[in-house]
Each structure stands twice: as C-alpha cells, then as structure tokens.
Amino acid sequence: MADFSQQRDAMVRHQLAARGLHDPRVLDAMGRVPREPFVGASMQAFAYDDGPLPIDAGQTISQPYIVARMVELARIAPGDRVLEIGAGSGYAAAVMAAIAARVFTIDRIERLAALARGRFESLGYDNIDVRTGDGTQGWPEAAPFDAIVASAGGPGVPDVLKGQLAIGGRLVMPVGASLHAQQLVRVTRVEAARFETEAKDHVAFVPLIGVFGWGDEAAY
Ligand code: SAH
Numbered sequence: 001m002a003d004f005s006q007q008r009d010a011m012v013r014h015q016l017a018a019r020g021l022h023d024p025r026v027l028d029a030m031g032r033v034p035r036e037p038f039v040g041a042s043m044q045a046f047a048y049d050d051g052p053l054p055i056d057a058g059q060t061i062s063q064p065y066i067v068a069r070m071v072e073l074a075r076i077a078p079g080d081r082v083l084e085i086g087a088g089s090g091y092a093a094a095v096m097a098a099i100a101a102r103v104f105t106i107d108r109i110e111r112l113a114a115l116a117r118g119r120f121e122s123l124g125y126d127n128i129d130v131r132t133g134d135g136t137q138g139w140p141e142a143a144p145f146d147a148i149v150a151s152a153g154g155p156g157v158p159d160v161l162k163g164q165l166a167i168g169g170r171l172v173m174p175v176g177a178s179l180h181a182q183q184l185v186r187v188t189r190v191e192a193a194r195f196e197t198e199a200k201d202h203v204a205f206v207p208l209i210g211v212f213g214w215g216d217e218a219a220y
Pocket of ligand 1: 059060061062085086087088089090092093106107108109112134135136151152206207208209210
C-alpha cells in the first residue's frame with residue numbers, strides 16, 4: 001500500500017523546493033492537500049509523479065510544480081478572494097483554498113464541475129464555490145478578486161477578467177498564439193486603470209475555450 005503522505009513530502013522537497021519554489025505558504029499548502037483524491041482510481045498510484053495526469057473529459061490535472069508556481073506567481077495570501085478558471089479535477093482550487101479565504105472556480109464541462117464539487121464536500125473544503133460556465137467572462141457577482149488564476153491557455157488576457165481584479169490584484173494566465181504552447185503572464189492591477197504585465201515561464205496547458213478564449217471547440 002503506497003504511503004501517500006510520504007510521497008507528498010517527497011514531492012514538495014524534490015519537485016518544488018529543489019526547483020526554487022520557496023514561498024512557505026505554497027509549500028505548506030502543497031504538503032497538506034492530498035492529490036490522490038483528485039485523480040481517478042487507476043491514476044492514484046501516479047498521483048505524486050512529476051507531470052500532468054489525464055482526468056475525465058479529455059482534460060488534465062496540472063503538474064504539481066505548475067500548480068505551485070502559479071499560486072506563487074499569484075501571491076495568494078490569507079484573506080484573499082480567488083477566482084480560478086478551469087476547475088478540472090479541483091486540485092489547484094483546493095491548494096489555493098488551503099491559503100485563501102474563498103475560492104471561486106469555474107469549469108465549462110458540467111461533469112468536471114460536479115466531480116470537483118463532490119471531492120470538495122467529501123474532503124471538507126467549505127470555502128470553495130464551483131460552477132459550470134465560461135470562465136473567460138469571469139464571475140461578476142463574486143468580483144472583485146485579489147487573484148485570478150487561469151488553468152487553461154488562451155490567445156490573450158480578456159479585459160473583462162482584468163476588470164474583475166481588485167486594486168493590487170494579480171491575474172496569472174497561460175497566454176500563447178498557438179493552442180498548446182503558452183507563456184505564463186502575470187497582470188497586476190496597480191491602479192484602477194493601470195495594469196502591469198510580466199511574462200514568465202514557458203508552459204503547455206490545454207486550451208481555454210470560450211467567448212474570450214479560443215472560441216468554438218468544434219474547430220479543434
Ligand atoms: N486546475 C485544474 C486543471 C484543469 S485543466 C486541476 O487542478 O485539475 C483545464 C480545465 O479548463 C479543463 O477542465 C477545461 O474544461 C477547462 N476550461 C477550458 N476552457 C474553459 C473556460 N472558458 N471556462 C471554464 N473552464 C474552462
């Protein structure tokens with residue numbers, strides 16, 4: 001029987017800390033949130049592998065390093081309200097909810113949103129709201145957010161999402177002109193009408209499909 005907690009500790013040391021991730025809040029959250037409940041039974045043995053894994057509906061749970069890196073770039077802190085676009089398995093939302101006050105997460109695929117909701121309930125996360133919909137339009141009723149994290153890659157940062165950031169809020173999103181290769185971009189709302197944009201790591205996420213993303217799914 002695999003000892004998941006030992007595997008999780010090793011993941012934090014070898015995949016995160018050894019690669020330069022040092023934010024104690026992020027390392028602590030990654031060390032506390034189990035990854036195995038977020039993958040299917042046949043994938044549990046690989047839950048702490050150093051890569052993405054397939055989940056339902058042809059989607060993926062991101063590599064642990066990438067989840068930690070995005071949370072670090074978004075500077076998620078206690079008390080924050082966070083929006084995630086692309087709930088997928090729910091794993092990244094759970095990691096962020098281990099730090100922030102409240103996480104709002106959206107997936108366009110109803111089945112994934114329902115599975116994620118069930119996992120949050122059974123694991124006792126009571127500070128995560130999940131809904132089905134097009135996350136490229138944000139979650140206006142819950143805005144403003146201290147952080148917005150997109151877990152799927154689009155052609156550009158939608159203005160509507162920038163508009164849902166609090167002053168001082170950070171948005172982290174994979175942006176790229178091609179469907180499967182992007183660069184992580186961090187946009188900080190420094191003043192009401194002033195945004196700072198920084199380009200960070202090269203990454204490969206699944207496509208963000210929506211009104212302000214890659215448009216029609218049928219094209220891919
Ligand atoms: N954060 C997830 C990774 C999800 S993969 C995890 O930890 O498991 C990316 C997800 O983005 C997929 O589930 C996909 O359905 C979703 N997605 C793609 N476009 C979207 C959109 N416009 N709105 C909401 N979700 C979207």
